[in-house]
Amino acid sequence: MLEKFSIFSRRNRKRWLCAGVSLILTLCIGLTNIKASYAVSWVELLLRGVQVIQLSSISDKQEVALGKEINQQLINSGQARLYRGRAINNYVDSIGQRLAKTSQRPDLPYTFQVVNDKSINAFATMGGFVYINTGLMLAADNEAELASVIGHEIGHIVGRHAVEQMRQRAVSQGLLSAAGLDRSQAVQIGVELAVSRPNSRSDELEADRLGLENLKQAGYAPAGMIGFMQKLLQKGGSVPSFLSTHPATKERIQALQQQIDPATANAGDGLSESTYQQQISSL
Structure with a gap:
């Protein structure tokens, strides 16, 4: 009886060993062949010691760290020439x-x-x-208008639009591996996206909605958001870059008008033109 059990155990151990080896080989083959369009396999990246970022599950800490590198590259390359006036920077x-x-x-x-x-x-x-930009600050008539632009840009950050755009760009360029995106490539894509600003219609509408809600929550007059957009469109000539890179501006204005109660549009801070001009006088 014991002899039969021993023979049975040896046979099953061999079967389990073979099954385990087969499973490991299958996983390795499967992982290294995920989405053949990816530039390199995760195994190759790990062997090369390349630091990668998994964009689908990026944490706030990782996003901030990546943003710092993108910011530094923008400054070092001269694509973002920072204004040095302390009063203006403190104000913004x-x-x-x-x-x-x-x-x-x-x-x-x-x-x-x-x-x-x-x-x-x-x-x-x-x-x-x-x-x-300093040019945008000079174009605004009051603080509420400037705040509306800042709120809109915060809306893009809240919506994680840059992260999704980076993922789409990496896929289209064949740079995304099974492990994620090479960090140095991620920084380069981030710089390109910051400069070209290829935001979609849905991204812009969401950033407008989030920005308007933020504007009201912070106590600013919501009329500032519509006022700034309308004024720039009515200036004539070439459309300012702030709007030309954003699709369907008239549609955006109409959507904002539907979200603002005319009775409370001017309720809030930031509508004084004279106070604003004093704040940016050093420009």
Whole structure:
């Protein structure tokens, strides 16, 4: 009886050993062949010691760290030439931090920076980095209008739009591996996205909605958001870059008008033109 049991055990051990080896080989083959369009396998990346980022499950900490690298590259490359005036930077930061506290991602360490550029522009990258051109500040009539632009850019960060755009760009360029995206490539894509700002119609409408809600929660007059967009469109000539990179501006204005009660549109802070001009006088 014991002899039969021993023979049975030996035979089953062999079967389990073969099954285990087969399973491991199957997993290795399967993982190294996930989505053949990916540039390299996760095994190769790990063997090369390349640091990768899994965009589908990126944490806030990882997003902020990546945003810092993108920000540094933007500055080092001269694509974001920062304005050095302390008073203007402090002013923009005070508005931004006020909005950040009432946003849907208040725990991010937001960084608001002024770019020394006469064009009417603003942009953001992942991890809480927001950039406002001096040209846009001069185009705004009051603080509520400036706050509306900052709120819109915070809306992109809240919606994690840059992370999704990075994933789409990496897939289209065949750079995404089974393990994720090479960190250095992620930084390069992040810089390209920050400059080109290829936001979709749905992203813009969501950033408008989130920005408007944030504007109201922070105590600013919601009329500032519509007022700024309408004024730029009515100026004539070429469309400012702040709007030209955003599709369907008229549609966006109509959507915002439906979200704002005319009776309370001017209720809130930031509508004084004289106070605003004093704040940006050093520009």
